[in-house]
Amino acid sequence: MQGKRILLVVGGGIAAYKCLELIRRGRERGLRFRCVTTRAAEQFVTPLSLAALAGEKVYRDLFSLTDEAEMGHIRLSREADLVVVAPATADLLAKMAGGHADDLASTLLLATDKPVLVAPAMNPRMWAHPATQRNLRQLRADGIHVVGPETGELACGEEGPGRMAEVETILAAIEALLVGDGPRLEGVRVLVTSGPTREPLDPVRYLTNRSSGRQGHAIAAAFAAAGAEVVLVSGPVALADPPGVHTVHVETAEEMLAACLAALPVEVAVCAAAVADWRPARRLPAKLKKTAEGPPPTLELEDNPDILATLARHPEARPHLVVGFAAETEEVVAHARAKLARKGCDLILANDVGPRSGVLGGPRNRVHVIDRDGTLESWPELDKREVARRLVRLVAERLGRAVCA
C-alpha cells in the first residue's frame, strides 16, 4: 500500500475521532491521507488534529477561493487512489444516494471517478430505517464499497448495529480495494469455524481452551473480501463479527456441528475452530457443591463429535474442498500429515501452538500447508490476516483446478 493516496471524507458523527487513529495506522503502512471535513464533522474532530496527523492541509469549503484556486474539488479526487468516507453518517449516505452536491464533501463524491469506500456509523434505529437501507442498496448498486457497521454498544447508549467498523477492519478493506489483485470468489459459498468451544460441567463451570478466534475470523473476512458468501460458525470470542459475513454464534461442539450441518451445502469448508475434544459426561443442572469431607470430585469425560471429519466424510453434501488446521506442540508436520489422513480433509494447515510460539491468542502465525498427496509448503511467520489472504488464494486455485478437471 506504500505511497497510495487516500482522500478521507470525515462525516459528522461521534466516530469521527477514530479517523485520527485510522490516519496514524494507515500512515504506518505507507498510506498518504488528505482530509475533507463536513461542517458537522468539525463539531467532533478539529481540522487541526487531522492536518497534524495527515501532514497535509484539511479541505473544508467548496467556495473558498484559495482552495478552488489551488485545487478544485475535481483535482482533489483526481489525485487520490481511493476515496474513503468515515464516518459515513445517515445524512451523508442519503446525499450520496440522491446525488446531492451542496458542500465540498458531497460535491467531490459526486464528481469522483475513483473507487469509494464508506464506513457507516449511526444510531441503530437510523441504520435500520427503511430509508437508510434503501440508500445503501442504491449505493451498493452504484458500485460503492461498504465496510461495517459493527454491532455493539454505541455512544448514544443503545446497542445494535451502527458502530463504525474498527480501524483495522477499515484498513483491511482499504487494502483489499487498493491491492485488488486477489482472486474473486463471487457465487462461492464458504463455511468457516472459529474460536474455542465451551463445554459446561454445571451452570457456572465449563471446559475450554486458549483459542482467540483471530485466525478463523480473519479467514472468514478474507473470503468475504474476495466476494464469497461466508457462513462463520463461531464459539465464544471477544472479536466483532466480520463485516459481510453471516455469523452464527454457538457455545458447545455439538451446537457447532449442528450449525455447520445446517449451513450445507457449501463449496468450501475451513475448520479453524479449536473444538474441545471432550465434554463432561454429565452436565449437572445445578452447581456442583463442595462437601466438607471426602475427596474432590472426579471429572468423567466423553468424546465430542469431530466436525472436520464429519464434513469431510459427509455422504451427500461433502464440500468440494475441506481444509483443516492442526494445532501441534511437537513433531508438527508428522502429526499434521497423520491428522489429514485420519480426518479425510484435502488440505491441512499445521501450526506450532507450543507456549513459546505465541500463536494461540496472538496476532501472528507460522503455518505449513500439507496437501493430500503429501506435498508440503511452509509459509514464513505472517500476520494472521496475511495467512488468511494466502489461504483464499490457494483455495481459489484449487477451485479453478476442480472446475477445469
Ligand code: CTP
Ligand atoms: N476439529 C473439529 N472437531 C473436533 C476436533 C477438531 O472439527 N472435535 C478440527 C479443528 O477445527 C482442526 C482439526 O480438526 O481443523 C484439528 O484439530 P486439532 O485440535 O489440531 O486436532 P485434534 O482432533 O484435537 O487431535 P489431537 O488431539 O490428536 O491433536
